[in-house]
Amino acid sequence: MKQITKTKDEYQKVIKNNQSTKGKITNIIKAFFIGGLFCSLGQSLWYLFMTLNFSQNDAGALSTVTMILLGSLLTGFGVYDEIGQFGGAGSLIPVTGFANAVVAPAMDGKQDGLILGLGTQMFNVAGPVLVYAMVSAFLIGLLKLMLGG
């Protein structure tokens, strides 16, 4: 039996380097299609909330919240993984993917307890995203303040 000599990262590199151009193009098309589909779904929820008499801004925020709920639920039912296998970045970039990145590690971490497992793992990916969102928003605000608004 051969010994496994490569780490997960090295293995990923080997896969990437051997990926055919055709395979890469297929991945791009899949990502485009799935990502576009999630955004159209968000758009239809936006219209839906506007017909329910919410303002344009509130309806937009509500469509985001609903998409987050959808992403969390699909992750809970184990469906989002399958979408992710197919859609790649198309299932990663929409907020449903952000919700998936919150729920999936939290579910896995539950075995280590509700605080040190679920509680810490929830922010595995969401943590860096929120930290850098806040830092960049702060810096841009600071710049605007210094330049006189």
Add this chain to the structure above:
Amino acid sequence: MGNYLSAFLVGGLICAIGQIFLDNTNFKPAHLLVGLVVLGSILTGFGLYEPLKEFAGAGVTIPVSSFGNILTQGVIEGISNEGAFGLFTGLLKTASAGIGASIIFGFFIALLFSPKA
């Protein structure tokens, strides 16, 4: 606020570019998400995210770059209302819906469901 076609095309385009980035570099998905959020902030700082929203609607509010957009928008509104203190009070004001929903839904769903064996 866009329409179905512009949302599909712009949202799809952002994801396609993300896929090219992931397939041709050694960066991880978390790098991609952070990069998009920072990009969303910068575009908002230059006043470019609003016209994008007008054109593509959910095509730019559903991708995570919108987190960068709403946080920065909150800060900009904060400083125009409260000055320097707004740098802190504005941060999570408009973003609270998305971040609150992620944490609350995420917690309960992670609590109720278990990973597939």
